[in-house]
Amino acid sequence: MAGPADPSPERAAPPHRAGGGGAAAADLIVVGAGAAGLYAALCAAREGARVALVSARPLAETASYWAQGGLAAALAAEDSPERHLEDTVTAGRGLVRHSAAEVLCEQAPERFRDLEALGVRFDADRHGNLALGLEGGHAVRRVAHAGGSATGRRILRQLSAVAAGHPGIEVLEGRRAGALATEQGRCRGLLLDDGRAIDARAVLLATGGAAALWSRTTNPPGSFGSGLMLARAAGATLADLEFVQFHPTAVVGLPGREGFLISEAVRGEGATLHDARGERFVDELAPRDAVARAIFGVLASTGATAVHLDMRGVDPDRFPNVVAALREAGLDPAAERIPVAPASHYVMGGVATDLHGRADGVPGLYAVGECACTGLHGANRLASNSLSECFVYGRRAALAGLDELAATGPPAAAELPREPVAPAPSFQTRAAMWRHAGLERSAEGLRPLHEDPHPLARLVAACALSREETRGAHARAEFPESDAELDGRHTLVAPGEDRPRAIAWA
Numbered sequence: 001m002a003g004p005a006d007p008s009p010e011r012a013a014p015p016h017r018a019g020g021g022g023a024a025a026a027d028l029i030v031v032g033a034g035a036a037g038l039y040a041a042l043c044a045a046r047e048g049a050r051v052a053l054v055s056a057r058p059l060a061e062t063a064s065y066w067a068q069g070g071l072a073a074a075l076a077a078e079d080s081p082e083r084h085l086e087d088t089v090t091a092g093r094g095l096v097r098h099s100a101a102e103v104l105c106e107q108a109p110e111r112f113r114d115l116e117a118l119g120v121r122f123d124a125d126r127h128g129n130l131a132l133g134l135e136g137g138h139a140v141r142r143v144a145h146a147g148g149s150a151t152g153r154r155i156l157r158q159l160s161a162v163a164a165g166h167p168g169i170e171v172l173e174g175r176r177a178g179a180l181a182t183e184q185g186r187c188r189g190l191l192l193d194d195g196r197a198i199d200a201r202a203v204l205l206a207t208g209g210a211a212a213l214w215s216r217t218t219n220p221p222g223s224f225g226s227g228l229m230l231a232r233a234a235g236a237t238l239a240d241l242e243f244v245q246f247h248p249t250a251v252v253g254l255p256g257r258e259g260f261l262i263s264e265a266v267r268g269e270g271a272t273l274h275d276a277r278g279e280r281f282v283d284e285l286a287p288r289d290a291v292a293r294a295i296f297g298v299l300a301s302t303g304a305t306a307v308h309l310d311m312r313g314v315d316p317d318r319f320p321n322v323v324a325a326l327r328e329a330g331l332d333p334a335a336e337r338i339p340v341a342p343a344s345h346y347v348m349g350g351v352a353t354d355l356h357g358r359a360d361g362v363p364g365l366y367a368v369g370e371c372a373c374t375g376l377h378g379a380n381r382l383a384s385n386s387l388s389e390c391f392v393y394g395r396r397a398a399l400a401g402l403d404e405l406a407a408t409g410p411p412a413a414a415e416l417p418r419e420p421v422a423p424a425p426s427f428q429t430r431a432a433m434w435r436h437a438g439l440e441r442s443a444e445g446l447r448p449l450h451e452d453p454h455p456l457a458r459l460v461a462a463c464a465l466s467r468e469e470t471r472g473a474h475a476r477a478e479f480p481e482s483d484a485e486l487d488g489r490h491t492l493v494a495p496g497e498d499r500p501r502a503i504a505w506a
């Protein structure tokens with residue numbers, strides 16, 4: 001089987017016939033109001049489409065709102081999309097789907113300018129020029145911030161204000177997608193958790209990631225992969241679920257702040273990592289997998305629960321919300337080192353899509369943002385590429401979704417399934433995932449996860465077990481090296497199947 005096809009090359013967007021014919025209640029349903037969902041909804045509405053935007057949780061509980069670092073785009077004079085691509089491919093450890101990463105790096109600058117046009121104000125230096133930050137794995141300064149480390153919050157507040165005022169967008173807040181409605185294999189709409197059905201030309205999932213399936217996480221509790229399970233139940237293929245990025249520097253041991261993330265950008269500005277003896281032990285600007293694994297190694301060999309981040313030399317005004325949060329928790333980063341350790345942060349895997357966000361296996365269904373897997377991150381996401389992905393692919397999928405034909409008949413009768421398709425994980429599942437599917441995995445630890453009650457936990461374990469090598473974010477104790485035979489081979493789980501297959505994507 002070939003990977004998800006991408007039959008339609010990038011083209012000038014044709015005029016969209018919003019609302020034309022059929023029984024659709026909306027042209028496009030967008031599920032999720034993080035960066036990907038809000039921006040996709042706006043892109044569709046700006047084309048004249050009627051959009052239903054469904055969001056389970058308030059804005060402040062999306063991962064997008066919590067984003068600190070920024071968004072990566074080749075904006076500096078000495079930078080180029082080619083250099084950005086080179087760094088993305090290097091970080092992805094032989095697994096980046098080149099075509100998908102190329103789209104990201106080429107189109108990120110354009111999306112950045114559109115965000116500015118929508119009213120997002122990015123940080124400038126004292127001469128009024130755009131201030132770009134340096135982060136791990138980037139060869140040049142390439143990361144745009146807003147409000148220092150409040151980037152996600154600033155972007156989301158502005159996008160949600162514009163979306164709320166747009167007459168083409170109906171916001172359904174506090175509503176959860178309970179199931180996707182399909183007819184002869186095509187997605188025709190969805191069912192909300194209150195039993196209401198909405199019919200549309202296309203449904204775009206922007207439901208975020210699944211890092212909260214692990215107990216120690218930087219993510220909001222709602223990030224448990226509900227979109228992945230909805231898509232799978234509708235017949236979509238999932239990909240690369242074994243690749244879960246562990247952020248190296250999440251705060252340890254502070255009640256109420258456990259897992260609070262200290263952005264990579266802080267290390268970009270000179271913060272250093274130290275073991276219990278005060279020695280530095282890693283290049284702080286190496287890609288995330290390397291830094292996280294080095295910390296894991298120190299913790300495993302010493303029995304310590306944390307290493308220490310020294311940010312005393314960093315200007316506190318550059319990271320006002322990080323500094324404020326630490327001070328609130330009783331730590332003064334200007335005077336003392338901060339205890340940190342890795343935490344589950346970002347899932348590279350998701351609903352397998354083509355380069356326009358089309359879900360593999362279900363016409364009319366799209367996935368963008370962290371719930372999608374285009375293959376662009378490979379085995380390890382380059383820092384700050386995910387917000388850029390939300391905007392680049394959010395727009396591409398929204399426009400492609402509007403090209404779907406409107407349904408001609410009445411919506412298919414559909415009912416909510418008796419059992420929730422996408423249940424929240426229990427405390428036990430989350431603890432077991434941290435123990436057995438964490439920074440280092442082994443067959444012995446992963447096998448019992450096959451019996452876990454949570455369906456996504458079982459699939460992650462199956463994918464992690466099937467990949468008998470160490471690559472990027474996925475480390476197997478019994479297979480400490482990468483296997484060259486698996487270069488470019490993604491792990492696909494077809495609907496209804498539990499056994500993943502390793503397949504090369506074009």
Ligand SMILES: Cc1cc2nc3c(=O)[nH]c(=O)nc-3n(C[C@H](O)[C@H](O)[C@H](O)COP(=O)(O)OP(=O)(O)OC[C@H]3O[C@@H](n4cnc5c(N)ncnc54)[C@H](O)[C@@H]3O)c2cc1C
Nearest residue numbers: 032033034035036056057064069070177208369370384387
């Ligand atoms: C602390 C932190 C810092 C980060 N910093 C950066 C950074 O600096 N740069 C960067 O590029 N990336 C960063 N990331 C990653 C990045 O923020 C995320 O990958 C990205 O924001 C995901 O956006 P999204 O729109 O796909 O999902 P989210 O922002 O998570 O939004 C998901 C939405 O889907 C809704 N939803 C979920 N399930 C359902 C359902 N069944 N029905 C209805 N609604 C549903 C949720 O309520 C929410 O509205 C960070 C992540 C975290 C946690």
